[in-house]
Amino acid sequence: MALAALVLGGLTSPAQGALPDALSSFANSAGGWTLLTFAIVWAVRTPLWLSAVLGAVGFVLLVEGYRLVSEWRGYDYGEPFTGMFTIIGVLAGPIVGAAAVLVRHPNPLWRGIAIAPVAAVLIGEGIFGLTVVGDTTSPVYWTVQMVIGVALTLLVVLRPRMPVPIAALTVGLIVAGSLAFIGFFLLLGFL
Secondary structure, X not given: OHHHHHHHHHHHHHHHHHOOOOOHHHHHOHHHHHHHHHHHHHHHOOOHHHHHHHHHHHHHHHHHHHHHHHHHOOOOOOOOOOOHHHHHHHHHHHHHHXXXXXXXXXXXXXXXXXXXXXXXXXXXXXXXXXXXXXXXXXXXXXXXXXXXXXXXXXXXXXXXXXXXXXXXXXXXXXXXXXXXXXXXXXXXXXX
């Protein structure tokens, strides 16, 4: 798991220039990194507490893999384990890691709560990408990211069928989370 995170993080550095313009934002997006962390932890199938830890470890190692490869390529990325994205990874990683386990929970409430932060990041950043940085980036990736967020939500809500009140709560959490994500990124832009 750790090696996968380091390698995938490292690959995002050259991917920024290697991916087609329509998809190049993936290599430098919170949604992309959230999705990678979620997928890695989901694949290892560990208990909840360990998945939360692995979420933080995975996020941080994605950042460190990116930093190492960027340094090897001649780009200064700063000192190890000190950047803003390392802090964000330590804070958001446990949530993403726990979500990767709870999305399989037999209780539909836990599944709804679990998918909400992941979908909110994907949809919120997609909206941010289209509206705030849309002049300098392709709309294709942001749209694909939002579609993935909606698809993951539908997968959790419709399979198996989630009771309507829990589905409504899930959608409400995703909308609130998406708006919070947009607000947070706007705030980061002013710092």
